[in-house]
Amino acid sequence: MSKVEVRKRVTIVEEIFHEGGPVAAKPLRRAAALAVIRNPFAGKYVEEIAGFMDDLKPLGLEMAKSLVAALGGQAKTIEGYGKGAIVGSAGELEHAALWHVPGGYAMREILGDAKAIVASTKKVGAPGTRLDVPVTHINASYVRSHFDSLEVGINDAPRADELLLALVMTTGPRVHARVGGLRASEIKGEDGLR
Amino acid sequence: MKAKVRKLITFVEETRTEMGQAIDPPTRRAAAAAVIENPFAGRYIEDLTELTEIGEELGALLTERAIAALGIAGPAAESYGKAAAVGENGELEHAAALLHPKLGTPVRKVLGKGAALIPSSKKRGGLGVPLDIPLGHKDAAFVRSHFDGMEIRVSDAPRANEILVAIAVTDSGRPLPRVGGLRKDQIKGEDGLR
Numbered sequence: 001m002s003k004v005e006v007r008k009r010v011t012i013v014e015e016i017f018h019e020g021g022p023v024a025a026k027p028l029r030r031a032a033a034l035a036v037i038r039n040p041f042a043g044k045y046v047e048e049i050a051g052f053m054d055d056l057k058p059l060g061l062e063m064a065k066s067l068v069a070a071l072g073g074q075a076k077t078i079e080g081y082g083k084g085a086i087v088g089s090a091g092e093l094e095h096a097a098l099w100h101v102p103g104g105y106a107m108r109e110i111l112g113d114a115k116a117i118v119a120s121t122k123k124v125g126a127p128g129t130r131l132d133v134p135v136t137h138i139n140a141s142y143v144r145s146h147f148d149s150l151e152v153g154i155n156d157a158p159r160a161d162e163l164l165l166a167l168v169m170t171t172g173p174r175v176h177a178r179v180g181g182l183r184a185s186e187i188k189g190e191d192g193l194r
Numbered sequence: 195m196k197a198k199v200r201k202l203i204t205f206v207e208e209t210r211t212e213m214g215q216a217i218d219p220p221t222r223r224a225a226a227a228a229v230i231e232n233p234f235a236g237r238y239i240e241d242l243t244e245l246t247e248i249g250e251e252l253g254a255l256l257t258e259r260a261i262a263a264l265g266i267a268g269p270a271a272e273s274y275g276k277a278a279a280v281g282e283n284g285e286l287e288h289a290a291a292l293l294h295p296k297l298g299t300p301v302r303k304v305l306g307k308g309a310a311l312i313p314s315s316k317k318r319g320g321l322g323v324p325l326d327i328p329l330g331h332k333d334a335a336f337v338r339s340h341f342d343g344m345e346i347r348v349s350d351a352p353r354a355n356e357i358l359v360a361i362a363v364t365d366s367g368r369p370l371p372r373v374g375g376l377r378k379d380q381i382k383g384e385d386g387l388r
Contacts, residue, residue: 005211006210006211007209007210007211007212008207008208008209008210008211009206009207009208009210010205010206010207010208011204011205011206011263012203012204012205012206013203013204013263014201014202014203014348015201015202015203016200016201017199017200017201017202018200019200130349151322151349153347154207155324155345
């Protein structure tokens with residue numbers, strides 16, 4: 001078995017037509033790819049953990065590709081992204097941080113030259129713990145219409161010696177976005193912020 | 195479409211290992227859910243025909259989405275189940291109207307067969323309430339390896355005047371079935387039971 005032992009993969013896709021206002025001409029779609037893996041560092045303090053980031057890269061790519069597929073197969077339709085992790089109770093928060101590089105760069109690679117930092121969150125929790133994965137525009141973090149989040153979780157994960165890893169992508173702004181701020185049409189796309 | 199759909203959600207779970215045992219091929223199950231307006235919220239209405247008709251159209255739509263999410267043809271499905279959660283301004287009987295009179299026929303049409311009762315559950319609850327969808331073999335309810343359940347939830351549904359309705363479909367039973375009983379290779383498929 002490879003260094004990354006996947007117990008379970010979960011995909012969630014939401015298609016949002018309205019939220020009490022006008023029905024969207026093109027529904028907003030949001031998807032999450034989740035993986036439950038064994039935490040190789042559970043139950044003890046391990047100083048050197050950074051090498052595991054390389055081991056996670058293939059899984060990150062698999063999850064990023066599966067998200068694009070779940071949202072229709074066209075990378076150019078993806079406008080928002082985010083990532084997160086839940087560490088089982090025998091692990092430490094730092095183990096969730098191992099997901100930043102393989103998770104974030106996998107999405108940027110699949111989406112071409114996505115410029116914005118990938119918004120993220122993390123926690124230690126029990127099976128069934130919910131995680132609100134933050135979402136921002138892939139090229140400019142300040143695009144206000146694309147500030148969003150997707151709640152994810154799996155009732156039987158993470159067990160104590162597991163990590164639950166999450167990637168999220170969306171196809172557009174909140175369904176009734178109307179609070180101003182930088183618009184997607186105004187992105188300069190130089191610094192990943194505006 | 196009669197139903198006023200706010201949102202459609204699909205969930206796919208794939209289990210690759212369990213207690214250190216490789217599951218090959220992985221067990222897979224999907225649930226497709228709709229968040230709809232409850233036309234009878236907030237008052238007592240004797241005749242629930244409108245919801246039974248909505249149940250009929252959602253039976254087809256959600257089953258098609260579930261098998262599409264699994265990437266299988268209808269006849270390849272092995273087990274199924276259905277469930278609904280009524281928002282706080284509705285009554286449990288509204289879930290019954292959606293699920294029981296007419297939803298099953300289009301489910302069976304999409305899946306090609308389905309001699310067995312479609313196991314079901316229902317409840318009233320608030321936003322994010324978990325729904326445990328019971329699962330049973332579609333052609334023979336006594337197939338013990340396929341007694342199962344799938345938990346889903348949608349963080350922003352059902353609102354008070356909404357109903358969350360879901361259909362789950364699998365291409366397999368539990369990951370490591372070993373408690374005996376009728377096996378799927380012993381199905382006669384005549385009475386829906388054995």
